Each structure stands twice: as C-alpha cells, then as structure tokens.
Amino acid sequence: MISDTLFIQFKDLFYSLSGIALKDYKKYLVEYRLQKFIGEGKQFAGYKDLYDALVSGYDSELRREFVDALTTNYTYFFREPEHFAFLAYYLKQYAPRQEYLRFWSAACSTGEEPYSIAIMVKKHLPSAFSNVKILATDISDKVLSIAQRREYSLEKIQKTMSHDTVKKYFKRAKNEALAKVSQEISDMVVFKKLNLMDPYPFTKQFDIVFLRNVLIYFENSEKEYIINKIASTLKPGGYLVVGLAESLVGVRHNLKQLKYSIYRKEP
Numbered sequence: 001m002i003s004d005t006l007f008i009q010f011k012d013l014f015y016s017l018s019g020i021a022l023k024d025y026k027k028y029l030v031e032y033r034l035q036k037f038i039g040e041g042k043q044f045a046g047y048k049d050l051y052d053a054l055v056s057g058y059d060s061e062l063r064r065e066f067v068d069a070l071t072t073n074y075t076y077f078f079r080e081p082e083h084f085a086f087l088a089y090y091l092k093q094y095a096p097r098q099e100y101l102r103f104w105s106a107a108c109s110t111g112e113e114p115y116s117i118a119i120m121v122k123k124h125l126p127s128a129f130s131n132v133k134i135l136a137t138d139i140s141d142k143v144l145s146i147a148q149r150r151e152y153s154l155e156k157i158q159k160t161m162s163h164d165t166v167k168k169y170f171k172r173a174k175n176e177a178l179a180k181v182s183q184e185i186s187d188m189v190v191f192k193k194l195n196l197m198d199p200y201p202f203t204k205q206f207d208i209v210f211l212r213n214v215l216i217y218f219e220n221s222e223k224e225y226i227i228n229k230i231a232s233t234l235k236p237g238g239y240l241v242v243g244l245a246e247s248l249v250g251v252r253h254n255l256k257q258l259k260y261s262i263y264r265k266e267p
C-alpha cells in the first residue's frame with residue numbers, strides 16, 4: 001500500500017521527470033501501475049524502496065521505466081501473453097470456419113497491440129484465408145500517428161519477441177536503433193480515431209475485441225455503457241478481452257466470463 005504522503009511524493013517525482021501533472025490520478029491507479037516493480041521476485045520489496053531508489057538518481061533506466069509505467073499510453077508488444085495464446089487458439093480452432101475475420105484493438109495506443117495481433121494472424125491463420133482485418137482505434141491523435149509510423153525501439157521489441165519473429169515481421173529502419181513493422185503486417189491494420197464513449201460506426205461484427213488496460217480510466221456506469229455497446233458489435237460466440245488486472249465486477253452485462261479476463265457472447 002502507498003501512504004498518502006508517498007502518493008504525493010510519487011506524483012511530484014513523476015512531474016519533475018516528465019513534466020506531466022497526474023491531476024486526476026487516484027492512489028489505486030498509481031499503485032496498480034507501479035505494482036510491476038514491487039513484491040516477491042520483483043525489483044523492490046515495497047513502494048518506499050522503489051521511491052528511494054528513484055530519488056537516489058543512480059539508475060536512469062529505472063527512472064525511464066517509472067515514467068513509462070505511469071504514462072497512460074504505456075503498452076508493449078505481446079503484453080499479457082495469455083491473450084495472445086488465446087488468439088492463436090482461436091485462429092486455429094474457429095477462424096477457418098468464419099466467412100470473414102475482424103479483430104478490434106479498442107484502445108490501441110502506439111500500435112504494439114494491433115501489430116501483435118496481426119503477427120499472430122500471419123503466424124497461425126492458413127494463408128488461403130484472406131478476408132481478415134484488424135481495426136485499431138484510440139482517442140489520441142498523438143499515439144495514432146506514432147502507431148502509423150510503425151517504428152519501434154529494437155532493444156525494446158527484442159525483450160518480448162523472439163529473434164525469429166523480429167527478423168520475419170520487421171525491417172531495419174533508417175535509424176539503426178529502430179525496427180519497422182513490415183508492410184505485409186501493417187497492411188492488415190486500419191487505424192482510426194475513436195472515443196469509446198461515442199457511437200461505433202461499424203458495419204461488420206468482430207470475432208475478438210481487445211479492450212485492454214483502458215477500463216481503469218472509467219467509472220462503473222461508463223464501463224457498463226462501453227461493455228454493452230462492445231458486446232453488441234461482437235459476432236455471436238465472439239470474445240471480449242480486458243486487461244488481466246481489470247475487473248468487470250459491479251458491471252452488468254450478458255457475457256460469460258472465462259479464464260484470463262476473457263468474456264464470451266452467447267453463440
């Protein structure tokens with residue numbers, strides 16, 4: 001647990017490192033976002049130890065990771081691998097029987113999530129199946145333009161992808177430290193600006209909607225509104241995937257809960 005004093009100290013430190021004031025951030029959100037550093041087998045035993053290490057200023061990599069973790073656009077390739085294992089299963093098991101395939105990355109941030117989905121499609125779907133698209137939306141123009149540039153730090157992507165995957169689905173960028181998502185992968189992805197609270201202008205239903213690590217920004221009533229709207233965009237038997245640490249407790253919906261924060265619409 002973070003004490004009120006420590007909460008303010010973290011916010012001040014974050015402001016001095018990033019220039020971003022976490023005005024509406026609640027304490028639980030800071031706790032949630034920093035929990036990857038804390039606990040058994042992690043870098044620090046408690047939040048105070050993390051804070052002390054950050055202010056000691058010796059570890060600039062730790063400071064960078066801290067800023068990343070508290071930034072709302074935080075994401076990376078193949079985040080929460082359980083969901084990509086599920087996608088692989090779906091692609092092998094169900095996809096070949098579908099007339100068309102549509103996946104939606106509903107808060108896509110800088111593009112790592114939709115490109116990870118596209119890589120899985122390329123890896124696991126029989127190549128004869130061509131009617132497949134991934135829609136990637138976000139409320140922020142800034143992240144969408146980064147996503148469409150499709151260039152990522154080579155050092156970072158190598159942390160969550162095998163050498164083979166990087167070699168196969170990325171090209172060298174002009175800047176040696178970056179890698180660019182290949183054309184065949186990016187051709188599957190369509191980026192659009194969309195606020196999840198606005199009407200959804202879709203004509204085709206989705207197989208799987210990835211609504212991950214965005215629900216924590218909404219009140220329960222807003223979550224309910226969004227979840228039910230998304231449920232209506234799913235194919236019968238389609239799936240909704242939320243972040244592993246997110247919960248739909250207290251949210252009324254008609255989806256069936258499965259493992260790993262995955263929900264299914266009645267077939």
Ligand SMILES: C[S@@+](CC[C@H](N)C(=O)[O-])C[C@H]1O[C@@H](n2cnc3c(N)ncnc32)[C@H](O)[C@@H]1O
Nearest residue numbers: 072074075107109138139140195196212213214
């Ligand atoms: C932490 S990122 C999640 C990225 C990715 N889904 C993941 O799990 O790694 C949250 C994203 O939600 C977007 N977002 C926040 N509020 C939104 C809204 N009302 N409609 C659409 N996107 C929103 C932010 O711009 C941000 O890019």
